[in-house]
Amino acid sequence: MSIPLLDLNRQYDSIKDEIRTAIDEVLESQYFIMGDEVKEFEKEVGAYCQANYSYGCASGSDALLLALMAIDLHPGDYVLTSPFTFFATAGAISRIGGIPVFLDIEKDSFNLDPEQVRSFMEGVHPVYKKLNPERERIKAIILVHLYGQMADMDPIMNIAKEYNLTVVEDAAQAIGAEYRGRRAGSIGDFGCFSFFPSKNLGAFGDAGLVTVKDQKLADKLDILRLHGAKPKYHHSLVGINSRLDTIQAAVLSVKLKYLDAWSERRREIAHRYNRLFEQAGVVGELGDCSESCTEMGGSECSLNPNKIIIPKETTGSEENNGRHIYHQYTIRSKKRDQIAQTLSEHTIGHSVYYPVSLHEQECFAYLGYQPQDCPVSHCASKQAISIPIFPELKDEEIEKVVGVVSEVVKG
Ligand SMILES: Cc1ncc(COP(=O)(O)O)c(C=O)c1O
Structure with missing residues (x-):
């Protein structure tokens, strides 16, 4: 498939x-x-x-x-x-x-x-x-x-x-x-x-x-x-x-005319992904990035290599009277590149949005930014990966994606 x-x-x-x-x-x-x-x-x-x-x-x-x-x-x-x-x-x-x-991002959103x-x-x-x-x-x-x-x-x-x-x-x-x-x-x-x-x-x-x-x-x-x-x-x-x-x-x-129905289905798919990843036992927590990031001089990254972080609804949650419309469903993992490779082997689409933080782009080098100026963004660019989400995605396809990702993460 x-x-x-x-x-x-x-x-x-x-x-x-x-x-x-x-x-x-x-x-x-x-x-x-x-x-x-x-x-x-x-x-x-x-x-x-x-x-x-x-x-x-x-x-x-x-x-x-x-x-x-x-x-x-x-x-x-x-x-x-x-x-x-x-x-x-x-x-x-x-x-x-x-x-x-360029100013840094929130780690959860x-x-x-x-x-x-x-x-x-x-x-x-x-x-x-x-x-x-x-x-x-x-x-x-x-x-x-x-x-x-x-x-x-x-x-x-x-x-x-x-x-x-x-x-x-x-x-x-x-x-x-x-x-x-x-x-x-x-x-x-x-x-x-x-x-x-x-x-x-x-x-x-x-x-x-x-x-x-x-x-x-x-x-x-x-x-x-x-x-x-x-x-x-x-x-x-x-x-x-x-x-x-x-x-x-x-x-x-x-x-x-169809956009609201499509957005609702995207939300449903995202919540299904969340549930299935939870059931697979691969969902972890992200601590304080700025304190723990090893690349930025901290002692240990808070993200367990055998876990992933699933998308968090912050402003987009129902309790906050918000609405996340899941243009992408993006997880993060220390094994991002391995996940990408295995998904490719299974012909499952995926993409990294975005592999290089803009403060580190060559065309902005003249401004003198260093990776540590925006550590959370730097780290997200190394760990984020988006997996299939579109309104017509079938439930069995969602299950398959979760199975493949979870196997890599646990392994
Ligand atoms: C966050 C963001 N800003 C701007 C754009 C630019 O839009 P367009 O590709 O229509 O020029 C895009 C789309 O790719 C985007 O994702």
């Missing part, structure tokens, strides 16, 4: 007719750029995300770039962010000349740690001392809702308010996720979404969206994605060409 990490064919088979009808309508109209379907989808998805304003664009990467362009981020400005994310989060900052300030943000803003964090930033050039925070669980928004919003920082939610992996009843993309100043095909709401190519809280910024973003022109050929700003294709909007509108 080979089990893919993600099988989009199974999803397509279940909604093929509807999708084809929606695409056909666009083909008949021949209105491929900013057709009616784009406005309709923006409205529907904006309501779904509890957003004030929402604008389609060409990708999640462009969504981040557009948000930073809308606040006039200047070369040399600082943006605080997580080092444990897809490259685009930091790439957007650097692309416009900004300086990414893999999301930006509000304590790290506070200590940086109070000027006592070692990274602050290293970068020695001009205070008025610290402009924004991009936090990431990794794997489908939202970052701890309230403390971060409080710090942002205190220091007048813009908050951008990188919600590329978290459409429909909730924090204390509020949806991803509705809390910060901007929410940036990706509809890359493998995302929970995936287009048939690249596509993205920005949600915006403030009307003035929303109006600005609306024209920045159209080369800064309003009306056409009259440019008050220098923008970019980043639109959501009409065909993609038509596909996404069909899929949006």
